[in-house]
Amino acid sequence: MHIAMVSAECAPIAKAGGLGDFVQGLSHELVNRGEWVEVLLPYYDVAKLDAVEDLCEVQPSLSVPHHDARIECRVLAGEIGGVSVRFIDPLGRDYFRRQRIYGEPDDAERFAFFSRAVLEYLLQSERSPDILHCHDWQTGLIPVLWSEVCKHSGLAEMRLCYTLHNLGYQGRVEEPILRQVGLDPARLMHSDRLLDPGDDRLANLMKGGIVFSHFVNTVSPRYAWEVQNTDQGMGLQSLFQTYAHKFGGVLNGIDDAVWNPERDPLIPVNFGPDTLPLKAVNRRALRTRVGLPEVDTPIFAVVSRLDRQKGVDLIRHAIRFLAAEACQLVLLGSALDPAIAEEFSRLKAETDDSAGCRLVLAYDEALAHLIFAGCDMLLIPSLYEPCGLTQMIAMKYGAVPIVRRVGGLADTVHDANYSDKPFVSRNGYVFDDPTEEGLEGALKRALGLWRRFPEYFRQLRVNGMRTDFSWRRPADRYRDIYAHVRSL
Structure with a gap:
């Protein structure tokens, strides 16, 4: 089966968050199953091209309609871990030469152009994949363009799947x-098509992808239920109910070639569930790396993008609560929102000289690996969480997650005290209310177990380490989806 993944991200080439890990992990696992996978990306100036093997230009002239003119592009190709990668590079335009992936005022224009360019590349190169798998709002126009413009130009047999990673970003744009990209607003600006449910002056690109795709999914079963039945649908609840026949949730995996403490080259000492005492060496290395003293207290960690979705107010409260409990905390993360960035910069200045807290306001891949390997507990107090990968990674590395019961966090973390699962399947702590009291209750229970019943705490670590969070089962589910849509 020929599967083309279209995304704004793919780790390690271009990664801003979990989407990049998803595209890399699923693509790699599908290739391991014998599928032919191509990933289509913009040619960013910040792309880590040293990770791409045999990079070369394969199509020097790709002509893409743009308003009343055309933009010439070139297409480059390479390979990463057996996965073919194609880069689309618009010539004479700086769309993807901005020193970052997202956050530009013209993001909608940039990714709308990329969406049209992807389909033009498939048409002009006479490549028609069996499945075109699109991701998030940045590619939401592709199913619309396929149906309205390109379906009868040589791509009629292609089927389109659309994965929603975060409904907090839907691509609400104006008609221009x-x-x-050659679409007619008069045809599309209707409630059963692209018209945004919250503002009849705007088109909603994610909504377009949902309406025109053959199958749509979110990245966990719990989140799929939430977006249909709660305000987590962020205005699209009725749309998901209308298209329930082609909608579902598939839990993400993590790439165990990258996230595996038994062979991770980025940590000082490798370890596994049968050699758990070796984690202590990594704990000491983490303290040395960030300048924390060696004391008999647990290390809590936060490895996260810093925005409202991630519960930044609760993270800030946890820092102060854990300081009062004489615990240590290491935070690795950064914020795009200037107000949040300033808030955490002030907090960093307040805590830099403390014996219990270190904030690293950046993203550092090597430090992230060391934090997972060295910390005892990972905090994820998200207001909503489509899937979440850090809780799975933490468990793999013998850290106990403390999470809010939402989305994929609820699907993967089973409370040590209150789960209906047997103890061997319990692996963390869960709280319901996004309040300081709810968070403190979970932190106190986790600390109580660590201090008074270390053997039970050790077993929680081992339970998490032995859980299969790989891409094997999710890849089976996606192959079933692909087979289903090909039969339509």
């Missing part, structure tokens, strides 16, 4: 974005 549609005209830019």
